[in-house]
Amino acid sequence: MEIKIMKNVLDRNKNKANEVRALLKEKEVLMVNMISSPGAGKTTLLEKTLGHLKSKFKIAVIEGDIATDRDAQRLKNHGVPIVVINTEGGCHLDSHSISKVLPEFDLDNLDVIFVENVGNLVCPSHFDLGETFKLALVSTTEGDDKPIKYPMLFREAKVILLNKIDLIEYTNFNKASFHIDLNNVNGKVPLFEISCTKNTGMEKWFDWIVTQIISK
Amino acid sequence: MEIKIMKNVLDRNKNKANEVRALLKEKEVLMVNMISSPGAGKTTLLEKTLGHLKSKFKIAVIEGDIATDRDAQRLKNHGVPIVVINTEGGCHLDSHSISKVLPEFDLDNLDVIFVENVGNLVCPSHFDLGETFKLALVSTTEGDDKPIKYPMLFREAKVILLNKIDLIEYTNFNKASFHIDLNNVNGKVPLFEISCTKNTGMEKWFDWIVTQIISK
Numbered sequence: 001m002e003i004k005i006m007k008n009v010l011d012r013n014k015n016k017a018n019e020v021r022a023l024l025k026e027k028e029v030l031m032v033n034m035i036s037s038p039g040a041g042k043t044t045l046l047e048k049t050l051g052h053l054k055s056k057f058k059i060a061v062i063e064g065d066i067a068t069d070r071d072a073q074r075l076k077n078h079g080v081p082i083v084v085i086n087t088e089g090g091c092h093l094d095s096h097s098i099s100k101v102l103p104e105f106d107l108d109n110l111d112v113i114f115v116e117n118v119g120n121l122v123c124p125s126h127f128d129l130g131e132t133f134k135l136a137l138v139s140t141t142e143g144d145d146k147p148i149k150y151p152m153l154f155r156e157a158k159v160i161l162l163n164k165i166d167l168i169e170y171t172n173f174n175k176a177s178f179h180i181d182l183n184n185v186n187g188k189v190p191l192f193e194i195s196c197t198k199n200t201g202m203e204k205w206f207d208w209i210v211t212q213i214i215s216k
Numbered sequence: 217m218e219i220k221i222m223k224n225v226l227d228r229n230k231n232k233a234n235e236v237r238a239l240l241k242e243k244e245v246l247m248v249n250m251i252s253s254p255g256a257g258k259t260t261l262l263e264k265t266l267g268h269l270k271s272k273f274k275i276a277v278i279e280g281d282i283a284t285d286r287d288a289q290r291l292k293n294h295g296v297p298i299v300v301i302n303t304e305g306g307c308h309l310d311s312h313s314i315s316k317v318l319p320e321f322d323l324d325n326l327d328v329i330f331v332e333n334v335g336n337l338v339c340p341s342h343f344d345l346g347e348t349f350k351l352a353l354v355s356t357t358e359g360d361d362k363p364i365k366y367p368m369l370f371r372e373a374k375v376i377l378l379n380k381i382d383l384i385e386y387t388n389f390n391k392a393s394f395h396i397d398l399n400n401v402n403g404k405v406p407l408f409e410i411s412c413t414k415n416t417g418m419e420k421w422f423d424w425i426v427t428q429i430i431s432k
Contacts, residue, residue, distance in 0.1 A: 005221055038253045038337050038366060039358025066338065068364055089368065091307065091338035119365070120338050121254050122282065122307035141357035141380065142255025148284055149335070150254060152305065164357065167386055172413070197388070 013127055017095035020102065020130025027107040030216040031115060032209075033131035035153055037146075038119030040139040041163040043071045044196040046114055050078040052206045057111040057213055062101060064093040064118045071116060081105055092123040095130050112213050121146065125153040132216065133158035140168040144178035147185045154185045159192070161205065166195040229343055233311035236318065236346025243323040246432040247331060248425075249347035251369055253362075254335030256355040257379040259287045260412040262330055266294040268422045273327040273429055278317060280309040280334045287332060297321055308339035311346050328429050337362065341369040348432065349374035356384040360394035363401045370401045375408070377421060382411040 024031050034042050046061065053059060060081045063072045069084045076082065083101045085093060093115065105113070115131065117124040125134075136157035138146050141164050147154040154160065160182070168175075182191070190208065194201040240247050250258050262277065269275060276297045279288045285300045292298065299317045301309060309331065321329070331347065333340040341350075352373035354362050357380050363370040370376065376398070384391075398407070406424060410417040 037255060037335070037358075038362055039355075065365060067367055070361055070365060089338075089342070091336070118338065119253070120307070120336055122305075122334065122336050123339065126305070139255075139357065141355065141383065142253075145286055146254055149281060149286060151283055167357065167383065170383055170386060 010126065013095050016099055017128035017130040020095055020099050021132075023102070023107070024113075024130065024132070027110070028216060029107055029110050030112040030213050031129070031131045032112065033115050033117060033124070033129050033134045034137060035117045035121070035124045035134055035157075036119065036137035037121050037139075037142055040119070040137050040142065041196050042116050042119070042137055043074050045137060045161065045163065045194075046075060046116060047078070048196050048199070048202060049114070049206070049209065050075065050080060052202070053112075053209070053213075054078055054080060056210070058109055060105045060110055060113045062093075062098065062113060062115045064097075064116055066090065066118060087118060091118055091120050092127050093117050093129055094127045098129045111216070121150040121153055125150075125156060132212075136160045137163055139164040140171055140173040143171075144174045145181065147178065148181040151185045154182060154189075157186070157189060159190050159208065160186075162191060162193045163196055165193045165200055166198045226342065229311050232315055233344035233346040236311055236315050237348075239318070239323070240329075240346065240348070243326070244432060245323055245326050246328040246429050247345070247347045248328065249331050249333060249340070249345050249350045250353060251333045251337070251340045251350055251373075252335065252353035253337050253355075253358055256335070256353050256358065257412050258332050258335070258353055259290050261353060261377065261379065261410075262291060262332060263294070264412050264415070264418060265330070265422070265425065266291065266296060268418070269328075269425070269429075270294055270296060272426070274325055276321045276326055276329045278309075278314065278329060278331045280313075280332055282306065282334060303334060307334055307336050308343050309333050309345055310343045314345045327432075337366040337369055341366075341372060348428075352376045353379055355380040356387055356389040359387075360390045361397065363394065364397040367401045370398060370405075373402070373405060375406050375424065376402075378407060378409045379412055381409045381416055382414045 063084045134157045192205045279300045408421045
């Protein structure tokens with residue numbers, strides 16, 4: 001019975017996600033669904049990415065958080081429109097909550113929406129938000145076994161960022177194991193090794209996301 | 217309607233959890249529900265804790281994972297009974313899955329069961345497994361804002377371990393902010409600063425968990 005209920009929830013979510021996707025396509029807005037563990041660096045990635053892109057493109061941000069608006073506070077100096085969705089305990093965003101907040105933005109005058117999902121490698125992978133694509137962020141300090149232990153996200157992501165590359169020498173992260181596992185889950189996905197705090201490897205990521213926005 | 221369904225799921229989970237708790241109490245077995253983000257160090261904490269405790273106490277492990285038995289493989293050299301629960305995409309363990317695997321152990325001949333929950337700061341906090349208490353593990357590389365952003369776990373935990381203390385100097389982790397936020401969520405919880413890989417601060421944790429096992 002619970003499986004049937006879950007199927008209904010996912011079906012309703014999928015229908016609304018398809019509505020969101022059709023609207024964004026019509027308005028030529030790219031939407032990136034950013035998924036990672038808590039503390040992998042989503043907000044810092046956003047800070048750096050907004051800093052680089054905001055003079056070139058019109059950007060908005062949706063911040064998904066269980067509680068608080070701390071992440072939005074970190075981003076507000078960039079002067080882009082930000083809407084916070086507090087899930088009040090919920091472990092992921094869904095397409096209905098995205099659909100409800102889209103009218104807050106001037107979609108005719110926007111190039112890209114970054115959605116920072118709730119910090120969670122599991123549940124956000126199951127819920128289509130209507131995004132153009134999912135971005136998976138993983139950090140070296142989490143260990144090299146994440147792609148094989150949490151395969152759904154890494155299978156679905158269109159791009160993977162390996163953050164905190166500056167800390168790799170202090171960990172037992174094995175790059176060869178990471179690549180083998182990732183290749184087993186998703187062999188063709190582009191992977192960028194970055195350090196958001198040290199500004200390492202960011203140019204290649206910026207180039208890639210710019211290409212996505214231009215070709216949307 | 218979804219709220220009602222969720223209430224039913226949680227009610228059924230709670231009932232079974234109370235059965236599990238009554239059984240463990242009768243058998244004088246302590247059960248620790250270990251919860252953290254992916255890659256915070258639950259398995260390494262278990263490796264070190266089993267190494268210290270296994271000559272003194274009879275221990276068993278339940279490994280909750282979405283996929284693979286990698287964590288169990290890392291622990292098998294310790295020679296304690298281990299059961300793996302693969303949730304096949306599920307984001308948390310529940311009391312029904314725990315109840316089903318308990319017959320695999322000789323409860324009359326056991327002091328403590330460590331349950332390594334699925335790597336997730338959110339969902340495992342909502343599901344009582346029938347544990348004696350919840351342990352929250354958080355690492356310095358995740359940032360200092362986790363207690364306030366994921367309050368439920370930190371409110372419910374009977375003990376908190378701050379891992380990867382050896383890496384704190386390479387991060388922007390602010391201890392004062394962490395303590396202020398934690399104090400707002402749960403002012404009285406014991407907190408141990410440790411590095412499982414560098415064996416820093418482990419003795420105080422070992423002393424604390426030994427006291428819990430002895431006084432069960």
